[in-house]
Every structure is written in C-alpha cells, then in structure tokens.
Amino acid sequence: MPEAPLLQVRDLTVSFATRQGPLRAVDGLSFDVGQKEIVGIVGESGSGKSVAIYSMLGLVREKNVTITGSVLFEGREILGIGDKELQPIRGGSIGMIFQDPMTALTPVYTVGWQLVEQIRQHLHLPKAAARQRAIELLGQVGIPDPKSRVDRYPHEFSGGMRQRVVIAMALSCNPRLLIADEPTTALDVTTQAQILDLMLKLQDTFDSSIVIITHDMGVIAEMAHRVVVMYAGRPVEIAPELELVRRPRHPYTWGLLDAVPRLDAKHERLRTIRGNAVSPLNLPPGCAFAPRCDYVMDQCAQRPPLHGSLDHVDACWLSGEQRVTIRSAVEEHS
C-alpha cells in the first residue's frame, strides 16, 4: 500500500463577499502532496495560487472571506482550526519561504535574533543552544562565515543571501512540508540557480516535501515532480512534470508553454493567448478559459469537470482526438 499523502487538499474554495457579489479566488482545488514529493502550482497573476496556500494556513483573515473544503496535513484536518492549534504547525512542521526576502525579515533585528526567536518558539531550546542551532542553519544554507553573520542585520545581506536566511528560518524546526511562494522571482538568474539548487539539496537532506508556487514554467520544469496548473482560481490540469511539458492537454497549458521565448531556437512569432486574464468577479458560466480559448465549442458553456487517467487530469471538453489534431497542426506550423 502506498504511503498516505502528507497533505491532502479537497475541494478547497475561498470566496470573498464583495459589493459586486461573491469573488471566488479559489474554486474547487484538490491535490495531494506525497512524502518527499515536490508539487508545483503554476498560474499567472490572479490565478489564486497564493490565496489557496495562505488560506490553508489560516493566513487569510479578511472578515468577508468564506473558506470551505478540507485540508488534511499528516492525516489531520487543519482547515478552520484555531490559531492556537495552527501555531505549532506554521513555522514548525510547515515552513514557509516567501517571495520577497526583504519583507519576510524584519529590518530592526539581527538575523540571529529572528532565527533564535523562531527556534525557541517551536523547539523550546535554551537560548545558547538555539543560537548554536541558528549558526548551524546559516552554515547549512551556504552563508559564509555564519558565526559573525548571525549578528548582522538583513540590510547587510544581498538579495540572494537574504533568501538563504529565509530558507534557514523555514528549515529551523525540521518541517515536514516546505511551502515556497515564488521563492526566486525577485532574484537574478544566477542567484536563482543557487537558491533552487540549495532547495533541492536541503529537501534531500531533510526528507521534506515541497509545494512551490510560481508563474515560471521553467522553474516548474527544474523543480517539480507534479504540477497543478491554475486559471481563474480553478485547477485546469494536474500531471507529472515531464508528462505536462511533453503532453500537455489543456488549451491554457498549451498557451502557457508556447508563449515562453526559447533559448534553443528562434521563432518568428510567439504564439500568444489572446485577450486579458478574466476578472474573477464576472467569470463566464461555463469554462473560465472559454473567452480566451481558440478552440471554444458550444459545450464550453458548461463547466468541464477534471477528468482523465489516473495521474493526469484536466478540465476541458475537447476529445482526445480533437486535441491530437490541434497539437499536430500547431507543431507542423512552427
């Protein structure tokens, strides 16, 4: 029998009551994260990928929000439990890496102070031992001379080094699950490579699972074992990484993959997705992608369910044959 998944998300829906009516930022998201698995959540701005993750951890606190569904972490429901019960999970068994390493750290305390605070909160170590652990962690994430760096302030670090500090904080309590929200978006490509490399190494050392949220298909290809593609708050395709980039099924995934300018070949024109992202306030009644889809049909007025084979599902009404015809025509054309 396979191991039970570490994280099990079922039908997560996050809805904000607004003056213009309900805004469904996340609408029916389900996915699993297995032990030691890296799951990528990819989507453009406003697709609901960050809101989904923050709502699971009780970090979406707006008064007008309604969160439904179920989130099982290590077999235990964490959706809707109080702060008191969530506290040991957040920063304890679930570590977070945020996009902007400058705002994730407070500028008024040294990085050592911040690390020690978190370690003592969760592991109840004496001060000296916590400091020792902080120095150890800074060394593990590749910060040179951690003994003296531990007493420095965040502004004395470069962007890449700050992100290493944030990673050290996320790892400080041996988390089972690491959630990384656009961890390299604010970084240059050489620094990004250092950080992604570090995350993979640490994942191996610490045996943790990772959920990585990004808009960059390249980062997904580099990191993820399995990918959830989101559009307008809904999952439109879920598949293993290699399967997704080589045999994508949903027209939105096609668009996302085709629009990336390539290093290896120069095409005269990029294929684009027409129009702009839809406002989640006035989604069409059926498929949310229909207004921008080149292959829209009558059926698309109905919302397509996620369907497909065991580990590759997508939400689109096109038949298998139609998709094969479309993709081979596109490939011939390019």
Add this chain to the structure above:
Amino acid sequence: MSDEVVLQATDVVKTFSSRGKKIGTRVVSRAVNGVSLEVRRGETLGIVGESGCGKSTLARCLVQLSPVTSGTVAFEGTTLTGLSRRRLRPYRRKFQLVFQDPYASLNPRRTVGDIVAEPMRINHLGSSSEIDARVRELFSTVGLDSAAINRYPHEFSGGQRQRIGIARSLSLNPTLVIADEPVSALDVSIQAQVLNLMADLQQEFNLTYVFIAHDLGVVRHVSDRVGVMYLGEFVEFGDVGSLYETPLHPYTEALLSVVPELNDTDAPRRERIIITGDVPDPADRPSGCPFHPRCPVATDLCRVEKPELVTIVPGRQVACHYPRNLDAVKAANSLT
C-alpha cells in the same frame, strides 16, 4: 537592417558619488565603465545583464536623460553629449523610451489619451483636432480600442498599459526606441502579445530598437545582436544565434546554462554552471577582470590584467583572457 549607424556610443562612463562610511569621505561607483556600442538602422540590439550591472543607467545615458561623466554619444552623426537642453530638444523627438513598470510610468491623474497626446502638444505637432485624430490612430496601431482614450490608467491591465506606453513612444515618429525591461512586469501570455506587437511595429515603421532585459529567452527572441553586461561593462558582444549557441565569455556561458528550461525534448540539456557569490559592489571593483572573483576558470593573469573587448571573428567580441568555445566559433566562421 542596414550598416548605417544610428546611434554610436564611445567609451561612455557614468559615475555616481555617494557618502562614504567615514564622515567626510566620498565613494565613487562606476555604474557604466567605458562602454562603446553601435546601433544600426532597423536592427534590434539586445542588452542583457543581471540587476545592478548598469544596463538601465546606460539606457539613460544613451538618451541623455543622465549626463555622461565622460565619453560621447552620437545620434545619426551628431554628437549629443555636451549639447545644451535647448539644442538637444530637436533630437529628442527621434529617440523615445519605453519603461519597465507600466504602473509607474503613466500619470494616474491624466486620461490615457492625454498621456499619448502630450509629446505631440509639447512639440506643437498640429492642431488639437489633428492630434486627437493621431491619438486615435495610435491606439488602434497598438491594438487598443480608440474609444478608450478618455479613461484613466487604472482602468487598464498591465499589458494594456504597456501598449499605451508604446503608443506614447511612437507618437513623435521616432527613429530609435529604447525599451528598458518592457515586458518584465507582465505575465507570460501578455508578454508574448507585447513582444509580437513590438516586432510588428518595427516592421511597419522601420524602427531601430535597443532592447534591455534580464530575461535571456526574451532577449534571444527579439534581438539581432546582443551585448552582455557585467559590472558596468560589456563582457561579450555578438550576433544572437552564434552567441547563444557558442558563448565565448565564461559569464555568458554560466548565465545561459542556468536558465530554467522546459525539458520537452530528448535533447540533452546544457551542463549547469552555478557561479558562486554575488555581483561585486561597483564602488569597490575587483582588480583585473571584473568577473574574476566568481569565474570558474580565472587564473593569476585575470586577477592582475584586465582583458580588453577584442574581436575574435567578425560579429563576435569578448573581453576574456581565456574565451570558451573558441574552436567552435572559429570553425563556424570559416564555414560562412
């Protein structure tokens, strides 16, 4: 593309001085450290580099938004550096900028029609009805509904705003458009739309582009020639296809190797070269080659002697004592 040079920069240096750590001292950062380049009519010259490498400062020097510290910039044969503001004005119409952030570069309190019309009003190009007609025409040129001219920037999405910024840059029929990270704030599907639009406009109006970006895929897609900047200098210059296939500088090679790619074919991917450390402080430049502290192949020579930018084969220049892929570059050149 012709061989006619539209813009020529020679040994441009831009320094900034700031207060030092000790009271009363000043430190000087050389943000642009002796850059020479030529932009030819109808081409797209791509400039790529990581944050802090001086690419935006260079752009501002090229269009005389920042005075250069030393060196010259000439546009269509006229030296611009040293001209007074008044003497400069007739030339300014011919080169325009497109900015990175479509949220910050449009005045939120003016209608988008006003924003696009302003350059024409300043330059007294026609009566108000003529300008109005031209604004509508520009809107449809960049793919926006001309009925939208009375709206405000906040009513538009990021991609639409960037189209407005492009319409504004075209309003004076420029020869040269300098685009500083024009798509980096946009989602990938919208980015592709704007890149295609810029390509169409280049064809239609015979524009010359200087395209500055940190995204190597985007630069490859749009450029004819590419310059790679590091710490205020070009370390490599070359025709786009050849530079991407056989990079000469170790920095270019490392940059290209770490761009995350979709493994959608069975072709083996490049071996990743992860360079360590961070870009040095431009106020405290390393001796010798600026890249030597991070370079995987640096020797004692690199620590002492700074390599000059030299031509290896026609169309390929590099500033390195130990260029990579040298045989492949020479072999490819002898074939053509």
